[in-house]
Amino acid sequence: MSFPSHETPGTQDPLDRPDDIVMTGLGVVTPIGGDVETFWSANLEGRSGIVLEERMDTRGLPCGWTAGLIPDDVKDKVRAGHGAPDRSWGDTLMHACVEQALADADFAGRPPADGPAALVYARVWPGPTGSFPQDYVTHMADLADRYDAVGNDPVGVLERLRGRHLSLETQDLSAFPREIAERLGTAVLPVRLEATCSGGLRAIAEAARLLRSGRAEYAVVSAAVSRNTPYVLSQYGQLMALSRWKGDPGQASMPFDRRRTGMVINESAGALVLETAAHAARRGMTRPHAVIGGWGLAVDTAHMTAPRVEMIERVMRTALADAGAEPDDVDSVNAHGTSTRLNDVTEARALHQVFGERMAEIDTCAVKSLTGHGSAASGVVESAVAALTLCRGVVPPVVTCTEPDPACGVKTSLTPVRRPVAAVLKNSFGFGGQYASMLFRRPATPRQAPERARTHEPRPA
Template sequence: MTDASDDIVITGMGVVTPIGGDVETFWSANLQGRSGIVREERMDTTGLPCGWTAGLIPDDIREKTAAGHGAPGRSWGDTLMHAAVEQAVADARLDTRPAAPGPAALVYARVWPGPTGSHPRDYLTHMEDLAERYDTVGNEPAAVLRHLRAKNLPLETRDLSAYPREIAERLGTAVVPVRLEATCSGGLRAIAEAARLLRSGRARYAVVSAAVSRNTPYVLSQYGQLMALSRWKGDPAQASMPFDRRRTGMVINESAGALVLETARHAADRGVTEQHAVVGGWGLAVDTSHMTAPRVEMVERVMRTALAESGARPEDVDVINAHGTSTRLNDVTEARALHQVFGARTAELPVSAVKSLTGHGSAASGVVEAVASALTLCRGVVPPVPTCTEPDPACGVRTFLTPVERPVGTVLKNSFGFGGQYASMLFRRPAAPRRAAQAG
């Protein structure tokens, strides 16, 4: 039997999302069904077949985040991650109860690290730079290289390697940095990689972070060609409707999440005995059969692997925290895989889908939704999916329009992404759960 002191536990959490700039506000919005999806009014979308809505961080949270965590030359994506990490570090009480000497792991994922984030002017600046370069030197490789070397490149076109150094300085210790590129499954993969580094003894504790900010005409056109974005023309708050028969596609967002992971023994040695969640097993897979279309058998595979690696059976799962993107294909594929794994239980197995309120945050969604999974475990509440008012019988999953209080011992979290990326992870309720966020 595994020694519980070897469990990988979550001791710190932080988020910056369209529905809250901290964990408690984010959780309250989930329970209240308060949406962060609004009309995209920063650019002209009248000629587009989709992309009229977005999950945007409200102005007050944006200004507070920029003032507290922005820095000269720091991208908006990194600013978001710094804000989420600061929350997680305080929540884990790493300042007041520091970790034992030794390196920390830093596993992170970010998308579109432009200087102002998801604002369309990032895209326009980028395109103007490309046009100027072409007019000046054409496409001859050597000339292009000389041209670029002579320019001060904008943030979105160069590697921002300052982030690991900045986090190391904040933590006061060396870090083992790992940057992941795994599309929308990147958040769960980052958690899995952090757990692996802890189990191997290469790090004393781990910080996981992910951020996304990508709402530009270029991105909208890409997803539009894939027919992946919501074409809903009604109330923006209804635009993302996982497992609803009226769903027309996903809504993209800007967001960030961060976690502090450590072994239960390491946490106890610091005097931290209450935890947010225990990280169980996980399943990861890459499917080369199609770049964008998910497959039932692959979703089923990673869920079964997560259960097996956790020593759990399908009947042990209390709640599903779904990927739930609101696309026609993804939702029905995930639902069919759930039926394959859980059989007749699927009709009554509670399913939550955070993207109904926030939209889709690519790799950040896995970390943000892991926070929601941990809160479900500690608080014993299943968040509603308030936009699923007409459940799709082709999905046949159980969502709720209001919060449901019940004992929750395990949550299975799914994340899938373009490029054939699949991930599933089981989280368990800790023996001494954190009842409320505690900082300081």
């Protein structure tokens, strides 16, 4: 496979400042790879993880015949390495990703780093399904019984819970924060976020905020989703949000293509390690994957599910301003790109508002074209792609966009584009009027690809 050449150079790498927030560790478990290098190779090769949904009866649904599913061999490996009694599948996925990210950041097997730590995570309900209404009913009934018995008295609550085995459906919180604190060997400041499909990017922003404010010197960010059930498919089906494509399953998610019919949901997880540059340098980590430049967040009450151009434009401009950057500094966009009729054209119009004629030269990637949509996990997983794009100077293709929609006018490629990339703008939006955008920039000394990746990664013809 050859790369199209691109002669436009990226802006010069700025020197990393001690108070910069750097990304030093990546971990993923996705439908196209259970580790970062496999996942990255699949992105470059256009290898889809979207398959027919054969685990449940979908005959009564108007759509939802496809899904992005983690391969069985990857699931088996994750369960064997990170499963535990009473640990939900979502938590198991996050543990697997966190361990990858810690190893990538050179934390694995080393003494705990100095300084306070933070954990920011986003994932669906901790129960085994994460989706069915009876889980919520059971949980709320248990809370009501507890309140009737002891009210808000903390001692009474502890006495009531002591020695009692709670089902996963009725647990208020999982053991995930405690387990990560034990893994790091230090107390952590835990933050759990619920921000629908923008949750992953918001989790990164919250971790960066804690680092900027001095509340922590390093942070673990993680997100996971596994909610492929008839109940969830029927919910999205009623919204007419799911793909109605009946051809090759691998083509079901086609962001910015005129034929797109809706999104494909997936199961996936990701994790990142963020640090201040000073903290990373103290422990000898001098080659991060990316620098967090700035971010923009917003919540809009105009509509529960329909995005608005002006809100997307607002968070993108805020991200640029927070990073001290201009639109001309951006070389690539890592799009939200859900493959729905409304989302794609709305995001594209906002991009044109910000970048104008430069949209003709800004290379755009849309990871959901291969993985499907992983809700909050997508923001973390796709940020890993943004970081690798910066380090390795390659923008992944969007192989399902074979008939670009002129109403979008977004520049995608059917093959990887090798070019200098100094800054990537990443977008994530969600139901409930949630908007997030973040600018990532290339470090002064970017992380080099491991030898295996350098050997197998396609090179220009």
